[in-house]
Amino acid sequence: MDKQVREKIVAITEQYSSPKTAVLSALQEVQKSGSGYLKQEDMAEVATLLDVPLASVYSSCSYYSMLNRKPVGKYHIEIDTNIPAMLAGAGDLLAHIEKRLGIRSGETTKDGLFTLSTVEDLGACGTCPVIQLGDRYFEEMTPEKADKLIESLKRGQIPESKSKVVVGGDRKVLLRRVGQPNSTFISSYLKDGGYKALEKALGMKPEDVTAEVKSSGLRGRGGAGFPAGVKWGFLPKDSGKPVYLICNADEGEPGTFKDRQIMEYDPHLLLEGMAISGYAIGAKRGFIYIRGEFAWIADILERAVEEARSSGKLGRNILGTSFDFDISVHRGAGAYVCGEETGLIESLEGKRGNPRKRPPFPAVSGLFDCPTIVNNVETLSLVPFIVEKGEAEFRKIGLPNSSGPKLFGVSGHVQRPGVYEFPLGTPLCDILEAAGGVKGNLKAIIPGGLSTAIMTAEELGDCNIPMDYDNLPKRGTSLGSGGIMVMNDTVSIPAIALRAIEFYAHESCGQCIPCREGASVIKALLSKMVAGKGTKEDLETVLSLTATIKGTTICPTGEAFSVPIEAMIKKFRREFDALIQQP
């Protein structure tokens, strides 16, 4: 570890009350500055520097998929093969690159130039197939584009990568400014009336801001749909401890790629939302926990935070008041479970992202055992609108129990995959139409990210189904994060089910038995079925496991795979039965 890296790590530790918090950041810095992987000596150095037991450094290091413990080539090509990517042809792309480089996934070319890996969902579901190369994404890849990329890398040149975005819908609040030139800069944000809501909020009493958010009916946009104002209300009064606000930007649920559009194209909207929310809940410190793969977006956020600080919108005495609030951007290192709020908190503390037992809930004891509120990017980005225009204006959008606008990420077999902003309760058919309509014959959709139950074309009918927090549960599924995955009749549902459980088995944190062993057993049995070697008993075992696992795990991950797998088998039973070996 050279002096510079050491100094950088020490600087990172100063942001936190405990140096241990910087374990992941330190490992990432060492990996980046060195040979692209972490040797045992590196871990030992980090352990000494941060005064953490070596075993805990290793425990954390081996938990996260972005931290390499084996040598990698000069260029590490990582291909997302999750379901949206699979529907967009990632399998062909992978096969092409394997042939082209003469290596299999997981291997490195003899000249040490390329390592090829497959990775789980990269949050680029609308622009798949996608290749991650270091801290960049190359989206909408084709075999031809991949050839060009490889050629360029062989010449030692990393081509420019411009991330793609397709947005649509009525774009009234969240995506209003996406696509405008310089939309990420504070000057542009201010010109469009930005930070006025913050000014207004600072003229109100904090409890009135909370009351406004509460009466707006704003429900958490991360997936659970829990009312944000009610969550804030769980904070203990005068605990004597600092209160923390965490923005959950660990967007990783397959089918979900909405939050990145806000952060990448309108970061100040999020920062303003956080400052107002921080004021309302009495926090002086905020964190944006962003998935590590979104490295360039984290850079954008860091720059925006710097801008906001130097123009008095963050930091001490914001807008001349006595309110102090600052934000740190904290990068994850590759783990789906860190999207669960207590797993996120553990990870932010530098540990494995294992979800915690509840109670206590984070509002009572969260980050560093202090009262903590964790809200999703989209949720926090809606707060400025509520404060500026008033809760009544917000409730005019959407339905009574599902108020406000919502981002819907549409991926899979549609003409224009992208992120669409519509009021909650907008019929599915309108969203699909905005996305250019279904490519081919509709077979099924997954309405709210991979963990929601699949709906068949028969159930969907003419797709005149309101997309909100009440109507979907009435139909046995849920809105989740609003990630709509569309599948046409070229898709085999058992193959989708297998890919789904492969994802969850890969991402299970492993601490509780039903999730760790259950996902692994279901994966083994479905893999056997898809290979044509399954039996009727195997299928029954899977169904009995999915039925029993629901509700028995520490965090919602057990349910996140039991529900969709069970729905796929029950609704497409014939396809599974057809794979069963006849005696």
Add this chain to the structure above:
Amino acid sequence: MSVTIDGKLFDFKPGATVLEVAREHGVKIPSLCYHPKIGPAGRCRICVVEVEGQKGLETACTLAARDGMVVSTDTPKVLEVRRMVVNLLLSNGEHNCLSCEQNGQCELQDAAYQLGIEAPAFVVDGPPAEVDKSSEMIVIDRRKCIMCGRCIDACNKVVVNEVLGMGERGHESRVVCDTDRPMADSTCVQCGECSQLCPVGAIIDKKAIGKGRVSNLTKVNTTCPYCGVGCQLTLHVDKDANRIVKVTGREVLPNNGMLCVKGRYGYEFPSSPKRLTQPMIMKNGKHEPVSWDEALDYTAGRIKEIVAKNGSDVFSAFGSGRITNENNYAIAKFTRAVIKNNNVDHCART
């Protein structure tokens, strides 16, 4: 305050968990990750119970008892989850009770027995897990590990040696030493607390392997003779062979189950052929066994003789860390009151 468990009313002290109340009153709820010394873990999910008026199941080890709470530990739903947990563990590991050291003292075996599971409900082939036999005293048999995390808590929270950790994640998770080193090459000091708390046969004492089954061993409680702390031990003795097979720490004061490497693993000396079992006096250049009376008379005579000839100051007494406080007191008293000097010292003083 009282709680109803399976129809019976039990009083409890505030702060107690349902599992603690149940255990105190003999209601059997299996637990694989919970251990009283480590506290609520909530990971294995086998201790689930049903609470009246509550949707879903709760883990008894993390559930605080509330006044008036009505708990059931054996409803069909509870048993179904328990069966699933045991079946998942049995199907994924290599749990061969026939030759397992822990046969008869295994919490997974007990749970399977309680639930009437004779064989795993399904079998899944996985990659073979390895056995780490590298260290002197402890074997980590990962084929039998259920990743309950007790050993890790034991190492980090109880003895605070901070050697064991959980590596990887999901089904690949494995208990590792430091940076996944073989135990012998790690910073492990072989205190064996991990072995003591392992609920199954995954972490076992190497020297005891093949030396006797749990059911054939007699437990003898005693005090560790190595130093003055007075750690409480249980010797597991094969009476037929007159041999100590293994040693565990008793979960009582002063050591609360913890032992050092000597106390836990240095137990061969009582059966050593070189051990002195009777007094001897050098006669004609050879040590000859004598009676206690003869030995004591001889010693007393010589002390008297020497002191009378050279004055009391030539005498000094050395106590030992390996004898009791009372013995050491007697030595000091004897030296001061009988010999009349203060030349008393102790092997553990320097």
